[in-house]
Amino acid sequence: MTSRSFVSRPAVHAWLMLLPALVLLAAFTYWPIAGSVWESLHTQAPGVDPMFSGADQFAALLDDPVFLQALRNNFWYALVTVPVSVMLALAMALWVNERFAGRGLLRLAFFTPTILPMVAAANVWLFFYAPDIGLFNQLLGAVGIAGRNWLGDVETVLPALMVITIWKEAGFFMIFYLAALQSISPEQRDAARIEAPSAWYRLRRVTLPLLAPTTLFVVVNALINAFKLVDHLFVLTRGGPNNASTLLLYYLYEVAFKFQDISYASALTLVLLALLALCSALQFWFSRKRVHYR
Template identity: 85%
Template sequence: MPATHARRTSGQAAQAWLLLLPALVLLAAFTYWPIAGSLWHSVHLQAPGVPPAFAGVEQFHALMDDPVFRQAVRNNLWYALVTVPVSVVLALAMALWVNQRYAGRGLLRLAFFTPTVLPMVAAANVWLFFYAPDIGLLNRLLAGVGIAGRNWLGDTDTALPALMVVTIWKEAGFFMIFYLAALQSISTEQLDAARLEAPSAWYRLRHVVLPLLAPTTLFVVVNALINAFKLIDHLFVLTRGGPNNASTLLLYYLYEIAFRFQDASYAGALTVVLLVLLALCSGLQFWLTRNRIHYR
């Protein structure tokens, strides 16, 4: 009997590993192996026709001395500091709005979510028409009220904010769906008890609804932060990092180093720095919110 039980257990374990095998192969091929490759490239120097040579942290020292890299880091930090909180607050506001009962609620939900389903390149082309200096819709509206337009994507002062607007427009509707699902999962008994205790809608939102939405908020903020550091599609269509690297972000700079300049070693070091930066930001968010999030 024990031998039969042991054979059954080993058979179940083998079946479980066989079921996991396709996912493990995909993870190894497209996640773990590229990560290992980036780590290897980051500490080796490569040149055509020359065997790779170990370089230690030389590539990382070169990154610290690279003015374009420092500019990309500053741009990305500003980009994240603006787009993440604005997208999250706007998504919450839209979810609270469309969660109420009134005529036309479905159409309003569709309008808020429509930018999310548009391909990123198509959405960027739409905004390219808005931002065009001569025939753009934005400058025409300004001209209608007597205000001179400007080259939104060709000015170092407005190129990065113009990208931020596109990202907020694109992502707020996506995050709204998560907030809407979380709002609909709150029990009516809790909301009714809150109405009895506090007639003020603002008080209920601050002390009842928002604490219940804390797990969703953490999920949304972490995803918004990751998205802020992996933007590349809009840059191809709108600015290509210009003018004068005013809108260059880290992932776009990584793409240029790896595929335009064919420098795998430098790109590997930049990849490691980007991954470490994302891990630190996400870890800091979890640490700051560890005592404020309660799962039901």
């Protein structure tokens, strides 16, 4: 009896310590997911009880041109912003990890976009992209090149948004790379310099393999951000022109809060979660033999 109580007390104490986190996790993660699953399988109209509709909401997604357009937009958006942000963050971290005068100011300059609220940053870039008085068109006009309506043209609106995302996120990911670089022991650095005098060879064969866990973490977070960063859409484009800048999460917001179609929005939510889970699983699977934790 004494032995049982001795064993159970730490377990009870541990569960009590975990209880607040478990309650919050259940209330704000698992319960909303369960609610989304239930809502996606039912249709609901004002004043009418919910009716079971099965997979009809998901089948409707395949015939929804706006959803398919948003899916294509998000694919290209992630395909460009994720690798460019990660490579730029790595390059900046390698640069500011060296010893030189003004290194602290350069780190601050790289990290400053990260601490700006997304809405404030979007308003700054709105001035850059303005068709008549925008900074970019003013610079182009100074050299005799006609400006463009960057946010009003189907061909340029998505690349313009990609530039903002890369500018905003590269400094954030730089911090993780910088921390990982500083965790490499001086003995490993000295051994690498002795074995390989070439800086490029040391980068490929020593530094990048040691940074593999950080790279995996950064890539997964960059991919998630590519599907959830929509604040600037409210300020800059609102999905236009002609849905050329509509992303999945912004379309989900419109369906849920603008069109008040909760069932369809729940189906969109589950599709978005499934896409993110699939992409993350593939990243972990492909990197399982290349990522080694020390």
